[in-house]
Amino acid sequence: MPTAKTKAAKAKTATAKTFNFADALLHWFDQHGRKNLPWQHPITPYRVWLSEVMLQQTQVETVIPYFTRFLEHFPNVEDLAKAPQDEVLHLWTGLGYYARARNLHKCAQQISEEFGGEFPGDVETLTTLPGIGRSTACAISSIAFGQSTAILDGNVKRVLTRFHAVDGWPGLPKVEKALWVHANANMPEDLSRQRCADYTQAIMDLGATLCTRSKPACLICPMQTACKAHLTHTVDQFPGKKPKKTIPEKSTVMLLAENKQGEIFLYQRPQTGIWGGLWSLPEFDSQDDAITYCVAKLGKVGEIETWPTLTHVFSHYKLHITPVHIAVKTKRAIQEPDQQLWYSAGGSHKLGLAAPVKKLLQAIDN
Ligand code: SF4
Numbered sequence: 001m002p003t004a005k006t007k008a009a010k011a012k013t014a015t016a017k018t019f020n021f022a023d024a025l026l027h028w029f030d031q032h033g034r035k036n037l038p039w040q041h042p043i044t045p046y047r048v049w050l051s052e053v054m055l056q057q058t059q060v061e062t063v064i065p066y067f068t069r070f071l072e073h074f075p076n077v078e079d080l081a082k083a084p085q086d087e088v089l090h091l092w093t094g095l096g097y098y099a100r101a102r103n104l105h106k107c108a109q110q111i112s113e114e115f116g117g118e119f120p121g122d123v124e125t126l127t128t129l130p131g132i133g134r135s136t137a138c139a140i141s142s143i144a145f146g147q148s149t150a151i152l153d154g155n156v157k158r159v160l161t162r163f164h165a166v167d168g169w170p171g172l173p174k175v176e177k178a179l180w181v182h183a184n185a186n187m188p189e190d191l192s193r194q195r196c197a198d199y200t201q202a203i204m205d206l207g208a209t210l211c212t213r214s215k216p217a218c219l220i221c222p223m224q225t226a227c228k229a230h231l232t233h234t235v236d237q238f239p240g241k242k243p244k245k246t247i248p249e250k251s252t253v254m255l256l257a258e259n260k261q262g263e264i265f266l267y268q269r270p271q272t273g274i275w276g277g278l279w280s281l282p283e284f285d286s287q288d289d290a291i292t293y294c295v296a297k298l299g300k301v302g303e304i305e306t307w308p309t310l311t312h313v314f315s316h317y318k319l320h321i322t323p324v325h326i327a328v329k330t331k332r333a334i335q336e337p338d339q340q341l342w343y344s345a346g347g348s349h350k351l352g353l354a355a356p357v358k359k360l361l362q363a364i365d366n
Contacts, residue, residue: 019226021163021186022199028222029202034060034209038067043197045119045144046077052136053104057097057154060208066095077119080105081112089278089352098352102277103131121145142200146193150183151200152176155207160186161239162211165228169240249318254281255290256307256325256360257298263342264361265298265328266351274314275354279343281323290324297335302327307363312356323360 034040037060039051050070054063069091074080080088085105092101107130111119119140120126126137135156138149152160157170160182168175191199210217218230229235257265266279284290287306294301307323334340343349345365353361 021223021226022188022191024222024226025202025206026195026198029198029205032209033198033202033205038064038071040201043144045121045140047071048140048144049107049119049132049136050104052139053100053131054095055153056100056136058095062095066092074108076117077108077111078117080108085277086279086352087350090350093278093353093358094355096355098276098278100131101352102271106130107132119144121147123147123149139200139204143197146196148187148189148191148196149200150180150187151203152179152183153204153207155211156183156203158213158239159203159207159211159223162216162229162235163223163227165232165234165238167240169242171242175240247313247317249320251320251322253284253287253290254321254323254357254360255284255294256281256323256364257294257328258325258364259299259328259331259342261342261344262364263344264364266341266343266357267336268339269354277352278354278357279341279351280354280357281360287322287324291326294326294328297332298328299331300329302329307360310356310359319356321356325364 037051039047051063051067054066054070070080073087073091074083083105085102088105089098089101092098092104095101110129111117121141121144123134123137123141126132126140127134132140135152138151139153141147141149142151157176157179160166160179161170161175164182166175166178166182170176170179187199206221206223210221211223216235218224218227218235221227221230224230229238255265259265265282267282269275269278269280271277282290282293284293287304291301291304303326305325307325309320309322312319312321331342334342341349343351343361345361
C-alpha cells in the first residue's frame with residue numbers, strides 16, 4: 001500500500017517529467033522579464049556585443065553607466081575601432097578586468113577591417129574574434145540574430161546547477177561540459193527568431209532576479225515544481241564551491257612624485273600582464289629605491305611623506321601598496337615621452353588608470 005509520502009514523491013516525479021523548461025521560462029519572462037535595459041532599445045549586434053562583454057563578471061547596475069558613456073563616445077563599431085586605446089581604457093576605468101577593454105578595442109578593429117563593420121551572426125565566426133568566448137558568442141547570436149543557441153554565463157550556470165542538481169564547481173571543465181549538455185537540451189529548436197532572443201534574455205533574468213546567489217526566491221520561481229535542488233531542499237549546496245586556495249600576498253611601494261604645478265608622474269604599463277596598457281605610478285621594492293629613482297630621473301627632491309598602506313585584491317593575489325609622496329622641486333625633461341608623462345587631474349589627458357592609482361590621484365586632489 002503506497003504511503004502518503006510515496007504518493008507525493010511520485011506526483012513530484014510526474015510533474016518533473018511533464019515539465020517543459022522553455023515553456024515555463026518564457027511564460028514567466030513575458031510577465032516578469034527585464035525589457036527596459038539600455039541595450040534592448042534598440043537591439044543591434046554592436047549594442048548586444050558591447051553589453052555582453054561589459055556584463056562578463058560584472059552586474060547590470062554597474063554596467064549601465066559605462067554602457068551609456070561608451071555609446072555616447074562611440075555610437076557604432078567604426079567609431080570604437082578608430083578611437084585611441086587610451087580613450088577606450090579611460091572610459092573603462094573602474095570596470096576592472098582590463099583585458100576585456102583591450103580585446104573589445106581589437107575586436108572592433110577586426111570587425112571594421114575584416115567584416116566591413118558588420119558583425120557576423122554565427123557562433124563559429126564570432127568565437128574567432130578577440131574577447132568573445134563561446135557563451136558570449138551564443139548570446140550575441142541569439143539576442144541580436146535570433147539564432148537558436150544556448151548560453152552559459154555565470155547566472156545560467158547557477159540556475160542549471162540547481163535545476164538539474166549538478167555537483168561540483170562550475171569552473172571545472174567536466175562540470176562545465178555537463179552544464180553545456182543541459183543548456184543545449186533545455187533549449188528548444190523550433191522557436192521563432194524573437195523567442196530565441198527572449199529565451200536567452202529569460203534565462204539570464206531568472207538567474208539575476210530570482211535564482212540569485214544568496215536567498216533564491218524559489219517560492220515565486222516558475223521552475224520550482226521541477227527544480228531538483230528545490231525539491232530536495234538542497235538549494236544551498238548548489239553551485240558547488242570553488243576549491244579553496246590561499247591567495248598569495250605581495251607588497252610594493254608606489255611613487256607619487258608631484259611637481260610644483262601639482263602634476264603627478266605616470267608611466268604606461270606594457271600591454272600584457274596586470275593592468276596592461278593602463279597608466280600607473282612607478283613601483284619599487286622599497287622607499288629608498290623610490291627616492292633614488294626620483295633623484296636620478298625626475299628632479300630635485302623636496303618633502304617626502306609615506307601614506308598608509310592600501311590593499312588591492314586581484315583574482316589571484318593581494319597587493320599591499322605603500323604610497324610614497326615626494327615633492328619634486330625642479331623637474332627634469334621626460335626621458336620616454338611615449339610611455340611617461342606628468343599628469344594633471346584637470347588637464348586634457350584621457351588615460352586608462354589602474355583602480356588604486358585613480359584612488360591615490362583623487363586623494364591628492366582632495
Ligand atoms: S526553484 Fe529556486 S533553486 Fe530552483 S531555479 Fe528556481 S530559484 Fe533557482
